[in-house]
Amino acid sequence: MNLAKALIVARREYRVNFRSPGFLFMAFAFPLIILGIMFFITQFIIERETSTDDFQKVAYVDNAGIIQSGVEAPEGYFALDVPEVEAVPYIEQQLRDGVADAIFVIDANYTLTGQVDVYSQKNVTVALKEDMDRFLSDNLVAQADDLQVPVERLVEPIDMVFRTLDTDERQSEAALIGRFLLPTIFVFVFFIATSTTSQFMMGGVVEEKENRLMEILASSVRPLELLVGKLLGLSGLAFTQIAFWTLTGAVIALTTEQGRDFFSGAEFQTGDVLLMIVLFVLDFVLTSAIMLGIGAAVTAEAESRQAAGFIGLIAVLPIAANALFFTNPNGPIPVILSFFPMTSPVAIIMRIGLTSVPTWQIAVSMVILIASTVGVLWLAAVVFRLGMLMYGKVLTPKLLWQALRENQSTPVIEVLPE
Amino acid sequence: MTTNSSNSSIADHAIFVQAITKRFGDFMAVDHVNFEVNRGEIFSLLGPNGAGKTTIIRMILDILRPDDGQIQVLGGALTDATKDRIGYLPEERGLYKNVKVLEMLIYLGQLKGMSTHDVRVRALDLLERFGLSDNTKSKISQLSKGMQQKVQTIATILHKPDLLIIDEPFSGLDPVNTQLIQDLLYEMKAEGVTIVMSTHQMHQVEEMADRLLMINKGQRVLYGPVKEVRQAYAQNAVIVEGEGNWTTVPGVKEVLAGRNGQEAKLMLAPGFTPDDVMQILASRKDYAVRRFELAVPSLNEIFIQVVGGNGSRAEARFNDVRAAD
Numbered sequence: 001m002n003l004a005k006a007l008i009v010a011r012r013e014y015r016v017n018f019r020s021p022g023f024l025f026m027a028f029a030f031p032l033i034i035l036g037i038m039f040f041i042t043q044f045i046i047e048r049e050t051s052t053d054d055f056q057k058v059a060y061v062d063n064a065g066i067i068q069s070g071v072e073a074p075e076g077y078f079a080l081d082v083p084e085v086e087a088v089p090y091i092e093q094q095l096r097d098g099v100a101d102a103i104f105v106i107d108a109n110y111t112l113t114g115q116v117d118v119y120s121q122k123n124v125t126v127a128l129k130e131d132m133d134r135f136l137s138d139n140l141v142a143q144a145d146d147l148q149v150p151v152e153r154l155v156e157p158i159d160m161v162f163r164t165l166d167t168d169e170r171q172s173e174a175a176l177i178g179r180f181l182l183p184t185i186f187v188f189v190f191f192i193a194t195s196t197t198s199q200f201m202m203g204g205v206v207e208e209k210e211n212r213l214m215e216i217l218a219s220s221v222r223p224l225e226l227l228v229g230k231l232l233g234l235s236g237l238a239f240t241q242i243a244f245w246t247l248t249g250a251v252i253a254l255t256t257e258q259g260r261d262f263f264s265g266a267e268f269q270t271g272d273v274l275l276m277i278v279l280f281v282l283d284f285v286l287t288s289a290i291m292l293g294i295g296a297a298v299t300a301e302a303e304s305r306q307a308a309g310f311i312g313l314i315a316v317l318p319i320a321a322n323a324l325f326f327t328n329p330n331g332p333i334p335v336i337l338s339f340f341p342m343t344s345p346v347a348i349i350m351r352i353g354l355t356s357v358p359t360w361q362i363a364v365s366m367v368i369l370i371a372s373t374v375g376v377l378w379l380a381a382v383v384f385r386l387g388m389l390m391y392g393k394v395l396t397p398k399l400l401w402q403a404l405r406e407n408q409s410t411p412v413i414e415v416l417p418e
Numbered sequence: 419m420t421t422n423s424s425n426s427s428i429a430d431h432a433i434f435v436q437a438i439t440k441r442f443g444d445f446m447a448v449d450h451v452n453f454e455v456n457r458g459e460i461f462s463l464l465g466p467n468g469a470g471k472t473t474i475i476r477m478i479l480d481i482l483r484p485d486d487g488q489i490q491v492l493g494g495a496l497t498d499a500t501k502d503r504i505g506y507l508p509e510e511r512g513l514y515k516n517v518k519v520l521e522m523l524i525y526l527g528q529l530k531g532m533s534t535h536d537v538r539v540r541a542l543d544l545l546e547r548f549g550l551s552d553n554t555k556s557k558i559s560q561l562s563k564g565m566q567q568k569v570q571t572i573a574t575i576l577h578k579p580d581l582l583i584i585d586e587p588f589s590g591l592d593p594v595n596t597q598l599i600q601d602l603l604y605e606m607k608a609e610g611v612t613i614v615m616s617t618h619q620m621h622q623v624e625e626m627a628d629r630l631l632m633i634n635k636g637q638r639v640l641y642g643p644v645k646e647v648r649q650a651y652a653q654n655a656v657i658v659e660g661e662g663n664w665t666t667v668p669g670v671k672e673v674l675a676g677r678n679g680q681e682a683k684l685m686l687a688p689g690f691t692p693d694d695v696m697q698i699l700a701s702r703k704d705y706a707v708r709r710f711e712l713a714v715p716s717l718n719e720i721f722i723q724v725v726g727g728n729g730s731r732a733e734a735r736f737n738d739v740r741a742a743d
Binding site for chain 2: 002005008009012016207208210211212213215216217218219220221
């Protein structure tokens with residue numbers, strides 16, 4: 001293979017597609033739009049979470065006997081007597097009757113457990129929880145000596161504990177968000193970058209076929225050089241896009257307090273990040289090779305879009321099946337999706353965010369992914385060579401199989417364009 | 419031709435093709451075809467649609483691989499370096515629609531091994547010659563079909579190839595641009611470039627080509643110098659134009675109406691030659707002759723005759739004539 005010619009193709013693919021409105025929009029305008037949307041959503045959430053307007057009447061059921069008459073309750077708070085039998089239906093009835101907008105039930109063992117059950121027909125806001133926190137804290141402080149309240153109860157009146165479902169591993173709130181969000185961001189970035197560049201990848205080949213350029217190119221470069229050149233050029237394009245996003249994200253994250261908190265909470269190991277990058281590169285090459293093969297096999301852009309949609313659908317299967325990942329990240333479906341080459345990178349990374357994935361599974365997944373990527377690259381080169389001159393004809397799997405079986409350099413079709 | 423005897427002559431040939439065969443499944447696209455293209459000549463590849471011309475060209479360029487046979491190009495097997503010395507304009511040709519003319523030419527020139535600077539200088543020069551210097555920054559989609567065809571031609575000769583392979587170079591061109599391309603090809607020939615031209619326009623072949631190869635159903639049916647091929651198909655007849663009663667000329671067995679209504683085709687009796695008839699006409703006062711020529715068929719007539727009839731028999735006939743010569 002003549003690498004110099006592959007690089008000429010790569011440079012052209014990069015330059016031409018970099019200037020295209022489609023790329024400029026996806027690379028630069030799209031993230032800004034997403035950031036804008038996120039900003040408005042955050043503002044909306046902050047607005048909502050800092051308000052207690054929806055909770056004018058708040059009742060509390062003091063099964064622990066810790067509320068003191070001398071401690072001033074927030075406005076609208078009142079004590080509620082609940083029968084010992086059928087307590088929950090009674091509470092629900094009170095809410096339905098509008099007696100209270102929210103009812104806090106303080107557990108009998110509250111001083112030890114910190115457990116407080118909240119009942120409401122509305123979304124309980126952070127501000128409401130903080131008001132209740134303060135109220136309980138004031139009461140605890142007022143009788144700390146009598147009750148022998150543990151210090152941590154004073155510091156954190158309501159103990160909210162997040163536990164992963166399979167390992168029961170206790171994690172901090174920030175780490176949990178970090179561990180969950182980083183893979184989600186990875187999946188999102190991967191999906192957008194792959195789908196954008198795949199479109200260029202396939203669109204370029206289809207354009208060259210539709211415009212009858214392939215034969216002119218084939219007289220100067222070998223199909224493999226063309227294939228490798230396109231892969232290199234468009235990979236460069238994808239990585240430019242990702243680099244821009246990462247840089248923008250990092251700048252925003254590191255210049256805001258919340259961003260710094262988020263990254264300090266995200267307890268990702270260097271190994272995890274390296275694994276993500278390797279998986280990303282392999283999956284990108286695999287998807288791109290499939291797209292190039294499809295581009296060479298079909299005859300029109302519309303057909304290529306259908307095929308691309310199908311491939312994209314397979315790649316996001318783990319996201320579609322996210323409920324299975326959250327409930328049991330080491331369950332059969334997440335594990336199977338971790339071994340299937342087109343879904344494995346996303347599946348593995350989603351699982352890393354939720355649990356500790358056995359090393360052997362990561363190793364098997366990598367081996368399958370590398371073998372498939374090499375195999376698909378070879379097949380894509382064959383399809384490329386076979387399909388690139390079949391103007392107006394589709395290289396069907398049957399024709400491809402026949403050609404491969406007979407080890408032909410050209411597909412078995414009745415008459416080639418003459 | 420044996421391999422040994424061919425070795426010394428391979429270097430003399432721009433293209434040397436020996437017994438190439440190509441099948442697509444059960445379909446025999448090219449069936450044991452032999453031919454050579456001499457350096458510096460204009461060689462025409464003829465044949466009806468689906469005869470195998472494009473398949474042969476693609477095999478010469480290594481886009482397809484022959485099932486059997488040998489191909490040598492510019493003195494050896496086709497390498498990357500050889501590819502850079504070939505200019506190819508396929509029949510099914512196009513350009514990137516949304517790319518500027520000069521940018522497109524630079525890319526194609528680079529793929530032929532030229533430096534960016536050299537290809538830019540050469541492209542601007544050729545664009546000026548083809549009257550497209552105002553369009554260097556135009557997108558291909560903004561050009562007329564004829565202009566696009568000129569850009570395609572420029573892309574083909576940009577790197578000053580030693581071998582030019584062009585498929586239907588004149589299709590879609592008006593007479594002025596046809597003349598422009600024709601002049602360019604003559605100029606390149608004068609510079610020593612070998613030109614292989616596949617076309618259906620027989621008058622262009624008659625006018626321009628030194629030698630030809632006609633393919634039908636994947637087989638070679640005619641091959642040799644254009645003049646000899648036409649001569650081989652000449653009948654024992656003459657075309658005359660003038661006044662007189664042609665039926666009474668001694669040696670004329672039949673008179674057929676000519677093509678333009680003024681000429682007549684005199685079919686000669688066995689034992690009489692055109693020379694005999696010319697002498698008779700010159701000696702008689704009752705005939706006024708304005709034109710007298712051998713009834714050599716046009717390539718178009720030969721094409722129809724060969725393709726419509728039995729190709730193999732036509733090849734045998736032509737070879738017999740050459741052997742007799």
